[in-house]
Amino acid sequence: MQRFRMHGWWRTAALCALGLLGTAALTLVAFRLRLGFGVVSFCYLLLLVVQSLSGDFLSSALVSFAAVGCLDYFFTDPLLSFEVMSPFDTLGLVSFLLTGLIITRLVTNVRARTESSRLQQEMLQQLYDLAQRLLALEPDVKTGEQFLEPFLGVFGIRAACLFDAANAEVHIAGSAGESLEKQTGEAFIHGKDYEISGKEFSARCILVSGRTVGAIGFEGLENAQLTAGPLAALVAAHLERRHSFVHASRAAAAAQTESYRTVILDALAHEFKTPLSTIMTAAGALREGGTLGSYHREMAETVESEAARLGRLTSRLIRTARLEREEVKPWMELIDLSSVIADTVDQYSRLSADRSIAVVKECETSEVMADPDLLRLAVSQLLDNACKYSTPGSTVILKISREQDQIAVRVLSDGNPIPSSERGKIFDRFYRGLEGRRLGPGSGLGLFVARKIVLALGGGLDLENPSGTASGTAFRLVLPVPENERDHVATAV
Amino acid sequence: MSVTTLPQPFSVLVVDDEPALRKTIRASLAASGYTVEEAGTGGEAVGAIQRRPFDLVLLDVNMPGMSGVEACRQIRAYAPRMGIIMVTVRDAEEDKVRALEAGADDYVTKPFRFRELIARLGAVLRRTRTDLGAEPGILRAGALKMDLEHHLLWKGSEQIRLSPKEFELLSFLMKSQGVPLTHVNLLRAVWGAEYGDELEYLRTYVRMLRKKIEDDPARPEYIQTEPWVGYRFRDPSDPDQAPRRHDDE
Numbered sequence: 001m002q003r004f005r006m007h008g009w010w011r012t013a014a015l016c017a018l019g020l021l022g023t024a025a026l027t028l029v030a031f032r033l034r035l036g037f038g039v040v041s042f043c044y045l046l047l048l049v050v051q052s053l054s055g056d057f058l059s060s061a062l063v064s065f066a067a068v069g070c071l072d073y074f075f076t077d078p079l080l081s082f083e084v085m086s087p088f089d090t091l092g093l094v095s096f097l098l099t100g101l102i103i104t105r106l107v108t109n110v111r112a113r114t115e116s117s118r119l120q121q122e123m124l125q126q127l128y129d130l131a132q133r134l135l136a137l138e139p140d141v142k143t144g145e146q147f148l149e150p151f152l153g154v155f156g157i158r159a160a161c162l163f164d165a166a167n168a169e170v171h172i173a174g175s176a177g178e179s180l181e182k183q184t185g186e187a188f189i190h191g192k193d194y195e196i197s198g199k200e201f202s203a204r205c206i207l208v209s210g211r212t213v214g215a216i217g218f219e220g221l222e223n224a225q226l227t228a229g230p231l232a233a234l235v236a237a238h239l240e241r242r243h244s245f246v247h248a249s250r251a252a253a254a255a256q257t258e259s260y261r262t263v264i265l266d267a268l269a270h271e272f273k274t275p276l277s278t279i280m281t282a283a284g285a286l287r288e289g290g291t292l293g294s295y296h297r298e299m300a301e302t303v304e305s306e307a308a309r310l311g312r313l314t315s316r317l318i319r320t321a322r323l324e325r326e327e328v329k330p331w332m333e334l335i336d337l338s339s340v341i342a343d344t345v346d347q348y349s350r351l352s353a354d355r356s357i358a359v360v361k362e363c364e365t366s367e368v369m370a371d372p373d374l375l376r377l378a379v380s381q382l383l384d385n386a387c388k389y390s391t392p393g394s395t396v397i398l399k400i401s402r403e404q405d406q407i408a409v410r411v412l413s414d415g416n417p418i419p420s421s422e423r424g425k426i427f428d429r430f431y432r433g434l435e436g437r438r439l440g441p442g443s444g445l446g447l448f449v450a451r452k453i454v455l456a457l458g459g460g461l462d463l464e465n466p467s468g469t470a471s472g473t474a475f476r477l478v479l480p481v482p483e484n485e486r487d488h489v490a491t492a493v
Numbered sequence: 494m495s496v497t498t499l500p501q502p503f504s505v506l507v508v509d510d511e512p513a514l515r516k517t518i519r520a521s522l523a524a525s526g527y528t529v530e531e532a533g534t535g536g537e538a539v540g541a542i543q544r545r546p547f548d549l550v551l552l553d554v555n556m557p558g559m560s561g562v563e564a565c566r567q568i569r570a571y572a573p574r575m576g577i578i579m580v581t582v583r584d585a586e587e588d589k590v591r592a593l594e595a596g597a598d599d600y601v602t603k604p605f606r607f608r609e610l611i612a613r614l615g616a617v618l619r620r621t622r623t624d625l626g627a628e629p630g631i632l633r634a635g636a637l638k639m640d641l642e643h644h645l646l647w648k649g650s651e652q653i654r655l656s657p658k659e660f661e662l663l664s665f666l667m668k669s670q671g672v673p674l675t676h677v678n679l680l681r682a683v684w685g686a687e688y689g690d691e692l693e694y695l696r697t698y699v700r701m702l703r704k705k706i707e708d709d710p711a712r713p714e715y716i717q718t719e720p721w722v723g724y725r726f727r728d729p730s731d732p733d734q735a736p737r738r739h740d741d742e
Binding site: 285288 | 514580606611709718720
């Protein structure tokens with residue numbers, strides 16, 4: 001539809017000339033043929049309809065006046081004079097003029113409406129194409145030139161400028177005038193849409209869920225009133241899409257790292273176990289072979305027990321990694337809590353030579369329903385922590401006592417008390433306190449997993465406020481006494 | 494445990510895809526008086542067993558190609574009375590259950606101590622070789638003595654009263670001394686073929702049995718729990734049936 005691009009006054013003037021020429025030709029022919037007033041006025045009306053189809057009211061109106069003039073001059077008595085003698089002729093001329101103007105008005109209206117809906121359709125099509133091109137961009141395309149490129153050419157845009165408030169960046173595409181960047185910035189600062197028709201400049205704020213996240217300015221945008229809004233909405237949609245993409249890919253990356261970590265840990269730990277079995281079998285067979293002297297037997301025993309220790313550590317790694325990502329599925333049975341603790345302490349005393357561990361049992365029986373393996377893991381995490389963060393040479397105390405319908409285990413150590421700012425976080429996954437980071441490596445999983453286990457066993461694990469002593473840390477683990485054992489234990493105490 | 498030279502050497506087939514472990518086990522077992530052969534895959538193991546009989550197969554669960562469990566199934570189908578011990582890794586309870594369901598007698602978990610391996614081998618061999626004890630109709634374990642014919646149980650000189658189901662469960666456990674029994678296996682043997690999921694029955698009965706026969710029901714000596722798998726009856730006076738050590742955390 002480029003042929004109608006010759007808009008404005010030139011078009012009107014051309015149409016006027018064309019209409020007047022047509023009127024003159026018709027007049028000449030009709031005058032020569034000496035046609036009557038009725039026939040001629042009908043012919044003029046036809047000409048008017050044709051003229052009105054151009055959609056230009058001004059030229060059509062001019063042609064209707066010219067036709068009235070011609071009718072009066074050439075076809076009413078006295079001929080070749082503008083005088084009108086008969087009142088019927090006056091009536092005829094007036095009704096011709098009215099009819100002509102009404103027809104002109106109606107036809108131009110219809111024509112203009114058709115034209116505007118065509119334009120709108122065209123605009124929609126262009127917006128649709130643009131939206132498709134923007135959607136085809138990878139969602140991680142930054143809001144740079146590559147993103148602005150599809151806008152150029154649409155609706156005659158010569159240059160576009162985008163201000164992205166998220167990272168305070170300005171992007172310009174096309175050949176922009178001097179003020180484009182400035183005006184776009186102003187639109188954002190004032191939160192107002194701008195329209196400078198003389199310079200064919202318009203700017204719109206970009207709103208994402210009611211928040212202004214930037215502004216976009218266009219140079220040479222046609223029909224800015226109509227098109228700038230939808231264009232800004234497209235930009236907003238892209239920004240929103242990119243934002244959620246970045247967000248989602250960050251989350252996905254984190255989850256993937258996480259799963260890699262556990263998979264690698266798992267694989268490593270499993271890969272360890274076969275060579276460890278080989279070492280343990282070889283050392284065990286050497287020791288039991290009965291041909292070694294006492295010195296060599298001792299060496300073989302050390303190899304075997306250290307390999308076994310490495311095996312325990314890898315097992316613990318696997319279990320911790322698993323429990324951390326999976327739901328804890330306990331295998332509950334009636335167990336004696338103090339014997340589980342004795343086992344674990346026995347193991348730890350061997351590992352941690354420079355800290356002694358004392359078990360204080362303040363109740364007679366300590367039967368609970370729990371999963372012994374998981375409970376052992378939880379207790380060893382607590383012991384591990386207590387040994388790691390207490391002063392070398394000090395004593396870690398485990399106190400088992402009865403508290404109504406539960407058995408409590410307190411792990412008391414003399415390490416620096418946990419600052420109140422950290423108390424709420426120590427059970428968080430991957431959280432490592434300042435002290436912990438200072439004292440050495442760790443996964444930040446120990447307490448998280450320990451609490452996860454104890455909760456799955458129906459108990460609780462928390463950090464007690466140090467009472468009485470100014471320093472030291474006390475973790476309290478509680479497990480419920482099984483229903484049918486409650487009375488029994490209560491009388492026993 | 495000191496190494497005792499066996500009067501009649503037992504033959505063991507060691508199946509593992511890891512040559513170093515295979516060779517070490519072979520040398521160690523040979524030094525303990527066993528005759529040992531090796532196989533690197535499940536397929537080789539099945540072939541070796543079809544060529545000559547063994548007293549026991551030590552079979553790794555995780556092997557490329559035919560899985561250990563499948564090899565176990567085929568060996569069991571071919572040699573119903575051969576002892577089979579599977580080598581699994583800890584925290585793979587499903588593997589253990591599948592191994593037992595496929596017909597394995599027992600399992601050891603990697604990494605294992607040599608004496609634990611020897612103990613398991615001994616327990617399984619004794620069971621497959623001798624079945625019940627010398628006295629017909631009498632089962633013994635530690636202080637327990639069970640008269641199968643008259644449905645009686647003594648602990649030392651004291652007679653213990655059991656309900657018929659308790660007796661059935663305990664006798665089934667005692668007949669399989671030293672080896673693990675899965676929950677499904679126990680439920681089907683004692684309650685009937687249509688059982689299998691009624692874990693609570695089993696737990697309740699085991700708890701009642703422990704109260705009757707154990708010195709300290711919270712630290713059982715006879716009926717050991719195999720978490721996620723089932724139970725294992727052990728004779729506390731038999732060093733080969735040493736309780737599972739908890740140092741493999």
